[in-house]
Amino acid sequence: MNNTIKLAVHGAAGRMGQRVVALASGADSVDDASGFTVVGAIDHAEHPKSGQDAGVVAGLSPIEVPISAQWPDDVQVVIDFSLPEALDSCVEHCVANNLPLVIATTGLSDGQKESLAEAARTIPIVWAPSMSLAVNLSMKMAERITSALRDVAGGVDIEILERHHRFKADAPSGTALKFGELIADAMDTEQPVAHVHGREGHTGQRTRNEIGYHAIRVGDNPGEHTIVFGMLGEKIELNVAASNRDCYASGALAAAKWLMQGEAGGPKPAGMYNMFDVLGMADGQ
Ligand SMILES: NC(=O)c1ccc[n+]([C@@H]2O[C@H](COP(=O)([O-])OP(=O)(O)OC[C@H]3O[C@@H](n4cnc5c(N)ncnc54)[C@H](O)[C@@H]3O)[C@@H](O)[C@H]2O)c1
Numbered sequence: 001m002n003n004t005i006k007l008a009v010h011g012a013a014g015r016m017g018q019r020v021v022a023l024a025s026g027a028d029s030v031d032d033a034s035g036f037t038v039v040g041a042i043d044h045a046e047h048p049k050s051g052q053d054a055g056v057v058a059g060l061s062p063i064e065v066p067i068s069a070q071w072p073d074d075v076q077v078v079i080d081f082s083l084p085e086a087l088d089s090c091v092e093h094c095v096a097n098n099l100p101l102v103i104a105t106t107g108l109s110d111g112q113k114e115s116l117a118e119a120a121r122t123i124p125i126v127w128a129p130s131m132s133l134a135v136n137l138s139m140k141m142a143e144r145i146t147s148a149l150r151d152v153a154g155g156v157d158i159e160i161l162e163r164h165h166r167f168k169a170d171a172p173s174g175t176a177l178k179f180g181e182l183i184a185d186a187m188d189t190e191q192p193v194a195h196v197h198g199r200e201g202h203t204g205q206r207t208r209n210e211i212g213y214h215a216i217r218v219g220d221n222p223g224e225h226t227i228v229f230g231m232l233g234e235k236i237e238l239n240v241a242a243s244n245r246d247c248y249a250s251g252a253l254a255a256a257k258w259l260m261q262g263e264a265g266g267p268k269p270a271g272m273y274n275m276f277d278v279l280g281m282a283d284g285q
């Protein structure tokens with residue numbers, strides 16, 4: 001009997017979808033990727049690779065699953081790495097079929113975030129802008145550094161630099177925005193924090209209550225974030241960088257496995273979860 005978790009990948013022909021298909025099909029011996037069978041490789045009906053074997057598209061031997069816009073019936077869990085405009089129908093399918101869902105797509109609108117919160121009343125969702133262990137650990141470190149420097153003499157200026165490949169469609173990265181959200185909370189200021197995206201012209205002096213964001217697009221960079229904590233006389237730079245996309249793919253597979261490990265032997269209860277929950281780093285865990 002085959003006891004593996006039946007996985008569908010949404011955005012399967014994309015850069016990330018291919019790596020999820022590859023790792024889940026055993027391309028490399030990655031612990032988080034063991035125990036899955038890819039049963040669905042969903043992509044846009046007009047994708048040029050539509051109809052081709054998803055394993056071959058991902059650079060492997062055939063896995064007998066075509067890239068297709070049609071969802072198969074036997075799916076148990078879904079991983080989405082697609083586009084904001086493609087996400088809504090994926091969420092609708094998962095809600096209608098009661099399927100646990102991992103969402104990695106970034107650049108979502110406020111309306112979409114509200115729809116996700118609504119969907120999480122019906123199904124369990126892990127939603128995170130970065131599935132990487134190193135990034136999520138760095139977020140915790142950034143919170144800690146921000147709190148520790150809150151009252152430092154002379155103040156601290158916090159700026160977020162992110163670098164990604166030239167093909168990336170959204171800026172700044174979802175990860176940079178999440179770093180900024182967590183840092184703003186940890187700044188714990190009376191005044192609201194201003195999120196400043198780039199600077200140009202006669203900007204005047206930098207204010208205390210701002211976080212700067214700078215998005216760099218270069219070559220094939222799979223993702224790098226540097227958080228600069230600049231003080232008078234010294235600075236800290238927290239740098240976290242991917243060498244390739246497998247940190248995200250294996251993190252998404254770990255999240256899918258975690259969703260399937262509820263207390264009663266079935267999936268986790270409906271709710272909105274993130275990678276801190278998956279990695280055991282949430283407050284109080
Ligand atoms: N959370 C993370 O850890 C993480 C890591 C990497 C990338 N991402 C995000 O994942 C997303 C995908 O990144 P990518 O580099 O793989 O992009 P990509 O453009 O290579 O892949 C997106 C895929 O979605 C497909 N798609 C488009 N419309 C569709 C539809 N209607 N139904 C199904 N599929 C459809 C595209 O054809 C494409 O194959 C981006 O938003 C990116 O920011 C998140």
Ligand SMILES: O=C(O)C1=N[C@H](C(=O)O)CCC1
Nearest residue numbers: 106129168173174175222223
């Ligand atoms: O390649 C991308 O696109 C990535 N996007 C995520 C983001 O926007 O934070 C994470 C890293 C890779």
